[in-house]
Amino acid sequence: MRPLVLGPLALALLSGLAVAGCTRPAPPAAAVATAAERPPVPAPLLSAAGCVESRDLAAYVRALDVQRSEARTRALGALGARPEERRGSFAEPGSRLALDQVEARGEGRFAVVGMFALGFEPVASLARQGLLLRRIDERPRAHAAPVLSCSERRCPRPRPAAAPSPVRPLLVELAPGEQLGEPLRLDYDYWRADVSYASAERCGAEHLPASSAASATP
Numbered sequence: 001m002r003p004l005v006l007g008p009l010a011l012a013l014l015s016g017l018a019v020a021g022c023t024r025p026a027p028p029a030a031a032v033a034t035a036a037e038r039p040p041v042p043a044p045l046l047s048a049a050g051c052v053e054s055r056d057l058a059a060y061v062r063a064l065d066v067q068r069s070e071a072r073t074r075a076l077g078a079l080g081a082r083p084e085e086r087r088g089s090f091a092e093p094g095s096r097l098a099l100d101q102v103e104a105r106g107e108g109r110f111a112v113v114g115m116f117a118l119g120f121e122p123v124a125s126l127a128r129q130g131l132l133l134r135r136i137d138e139r140p141r142a143h144a145a146p147v148l149s150c151s152e153r154r155c156p157r158p159r160p161a162a163a164p165s166p167v168r169p170l171l172v173e174l175a176p177g178e179q180l181g182e183p184l185r186l187d188y189d190y191w192r193a194d195v196s197y198a199s200a201e202r203c204g205a206e207h208l209p210a211s212s213a214a215s216a217t218p
Contacts, residue, residue: 039145039191040067051150051198060147061193068190072140075188081127081134088113088122088172097169100135102180110171111180117165124170127184131177134184141187144194153197 041063044056101112113124127134
């Protein structure tokens with residue numbers, strides 16, 4: 001019996017089949033990127049009109065808020081920190097205390113952890129690393145999740161211009177052994193609902209900001 005002799009073309013075909021049988025083609029890079037960019041919360045169900053009802057939209061926004069809070073907590077944990085809410089008190093009017101300054105008052109030590117306008121609760125969101133307290137330099141990266149609402153977009157209601165409110169230092173008392181460290185930079189990603197509307201209310205000049213109304217006047 002003569003030995004089977006294969007030509008160059010047959011050998012190339014067999015070699016290609018062997019390689020294809022041992023390896024799997026990698027998924028396209030674009031498909032991987034698209035999957036990674038999807039919101040972590042399932043999209044709300046669409047109505048028969050192809051839009052999202054108000055109740056479902058509100059539930060979707062709440063779910064995205066929960067995911068943002070969890071992403072923030074994970075980012076703090078990756079830095080060896082945990083969030084801590086501390087209630088303090090506002091400094092006297094006209095105080096010249098600077099942010100991150102620590103001042104001794106009697107037997108206590110008080111750290112300036114924020115500058116707040118009056119009307120806000122004297123509560124600061126800080127990061128704890130052992131006995132070290134740090135202000136959070138929060139730098140989240142927002143990603144838009146488009147949603148079409150079945151509701152009608154309302155015209156903005158005119159509001160009188162409010163005078164700027166002065167800010168005052170917020171002081172929290174440091175426990176024995178506690179120290180105030182440098183601000184902790186916190187980077188993380190989150191998703192927000194980018195809402196558009198199926199219809200819009202017809203707005204007049206009275207609903208526009210003063211600068212826009214002036215430019216629209218012939």
